[in-house]
Amino acid sequence: MINKKDLIKTIKESAQSKIKFAVVDIDGILRGKTIHKDKFLEVVDGDIGFCDVIFGWDANDKCYDNVKVTGWHTAYPDARARIDLSTYRNIPWDNERPFFLADFSSEQGKDLPACPRSLLKRIRQRATEKGFEAVFSQEFEWFNFIGTSNELAEKNYSDLKPISPGMFGYSMLRPTQYQTYFNDLFDLLEKFQVSLEGLHTETGPGVYEAAIRYDEILQAADKAALFKNSVKEIAYRHGIIASFMAKWNENLPGCSGHIHQSLWDIGQKRNLFFSGDKQSPMSKLMESYLAGQLYCLPHILPMYAPTINSYKRLREGAWAPVTASWGLDNRTTAVRVINGQEKSARLEMRVPGSDSNPYLAMAAALASGLYGIENELELTIPKTTGNEYAQKDHERLPLNLLDATRKMKDSEIPNTLFGEDFVNHFAATREWEWREFAKAVTDWETKRYFEII
Template identity: 30%
Template sequence: MSQTYTKARAKGMMTKQELEEAVRDGRIDTVIVAIVDMQGRLMGKRLTGDYFLQGGLDHGTHFCNYLLGTDMEMNTPPGFREMNWEGGYGDWLARPDWSTLRWIPWLNKTAMVLADVVSEETGELIDIAPRSILKKQLQKSRNRGFHVVMASELEFYTMEETYESIHDKGYEGLLTAGRYNEDYNLLQGTKNEPLYHKFRQYMTESGIPVESSKGEACAGQHEVNLVYADALTSADRHVSFKHGLKEISIQEGYAITFMAKPDHQWTGSSGHIHISLWDPDKTNNLFYDPTAENRMSETMRHFLGGVMKYTRDFSLCFAPNVNSYKRFALESWAPVHIVWSRDNRSAGIRIVGDKQGLRIENRITGADINPYLAYAAMIGAGLEGIEQKIEPEEELKGNAYESNGSLRIPKSLYEAIDCWEESDAVKKILGESVAYHYGYAAKLEQQAYDAVVTTWERARYFEQG
């Protein structure tokens, strides 16, 4: 991960005027308008270029509000306050944020713009929408004189088969695009380089700058590092990147998964988050103090203290699914304890970089996060630490897996739900409506899992039970 903060406009981004010109001369004929749902997926519409030129996006485009009240399978369970049959499942408005407009090189003559979810009556942001949640924390940061800079590292598995073939055989016997651990292994990486080269090239061409890609610690596992940027831009890039990789893999006859733990014998896939606070002019990293111990400023110490104190409270944002908690295992490269350490990959919170590149790396987050929620939780907890002047515990020296007495990451979604519901900080930082909405969604996910009889159960109990 680079230690520099790039503020220039990324290649592949477009202005609204440039889109109009591209539509008129035939280079673009389709405009995708996308919102981000609770699970971090892109949902939206494909509009014709002609409709766009006629002013079809001047006020945004409508969508059914149920899109922010579904489970992973797009069911519409009862119990959500903002969307239900009693309310008729009405419309909200997707209002394009034209600063996110990008060319999509892997789709024919297509551009995409991300949208905020707003009320058509008032034009105000809908509180429970993921992008709104992050924007609220960024406004708090600006009010306190902080500019938040973040980046994501994303790990994933590549399969030598399609989503359809995997589905048809019941998600058993998955064929990874590799046969041995390929962590930094250039020979194994070369075998899939035709695909990974497309990933890096297309992402950069669409305004999602990639630093590097490398093999990860299991067969078929790979990692891509995205370039540091302001927090909202990084979250936008994160979801666009995940969506784009899946689309490209479909075109090439592969399948990509960002599951935290696709198989109990495989290394989990992480989604590490890097963060630092800068001054409003975006010239100085406020985490760095050359006179302080470890070069960590008071602002950084207190931010770190808040993140550590409230990590258990916000675990639903850092590990959102039942499967997420299978990743946290001893000596698995995923942490189990909420401790911090300098350049120590066994710790949940790792301090890396120096001077302008000094930053906090959250290693707890998995590849299955919704980045808007995870970013917002980390920012909100850190700001609370600054406000309360929370000092972090002493730096962990040595093997964090053996850190007896330290706070532990919740072991299950059940435990994370309890932490969420018992937390005053979640309600204070995110708001009561957001706390209810995402807590209720987590309960529904747990209930759905509990109702299913698994292959593991049949194999264990069918004959012997």
């Protein structure tokens, strides 16, 4: 636990004159500032202004025309961000620059409903009030390409060269081709307090997979968000572009962002998912939690799959789930039950891709699990043994972002889980995303229709 007095003393005495802090927008993108340390010391006991346009525009800074939280109608004022001192760390690839995360939680009154980190804090509090400590982690797959951002734009995001060729998962050879980059990822992230459990190649040209070390849910989400941004910054230093698109090429596997989760009693003394019975590998609490996740999943899918591209990954036979389903150590289902020792008994939510916002995806997982516990839901969906893709009687998840968002808007479940103000804002941003896509003329259309029709 960081001692506030000692931290302020450290900052005051530091030779560093600049401090970085960042908030996370609705798409999971870090939006930040560099401020003088004197400014930091002025606001450390209160809040700091941050233009609320970050919740009024999309991933490409184009302003929404359909949200109420902010817009031209409010003149985009400053919202009041609170720097979370517990997130203090130094950036090892930026001269040990001090870094903090902030959010738009309020000690008095209402949080800013569009703030993903504030949402997760509220849901975590609900778990705490029930005596639960949620222990989470996220793992990511991503592709690595040779080049710079300018070169990527000049090529119009085409004709990209991965850092290694071919399909070679778990390769001992491929990481040695960019060994300094590979080692920097592990070592610099460790120094940045984003510890990895493992790092290896996945199947596909230039694709890596990393599992982040587990932690209590808010810190786990912080680490996941910082991981994605940090990988990109470290990659830049090596002349590499890292992409967390869910599906960048139709002929290659997509990139997952699986979420591992368990509930412990406060203080992490006992894993409440562990049954201790080999004949019944899940505790009753775990079964209700899982039942809640499966029940809510079709109604909150955009929380896990927030982009147009997310749904290109959710296809049969593509190492991603397509139904509300579960199985024991089954990688074809939406939720994989992992049992064995008490320390490792957990659920793996396999729906999220690497394009997911960690705060929203983890909030969705925990809130829906708590819903199952609160309503004492029974696990009525039968366990899948073998290939879930061959099953015909399980509910198919929505096929695209528009259908998923409409289902979310028409259901009362999301309002129950997250609050109406958040749902209204989030759903509007996803409708905007679909509208932007719907008017775009794609390469597929040009190739298919230009000459023939």
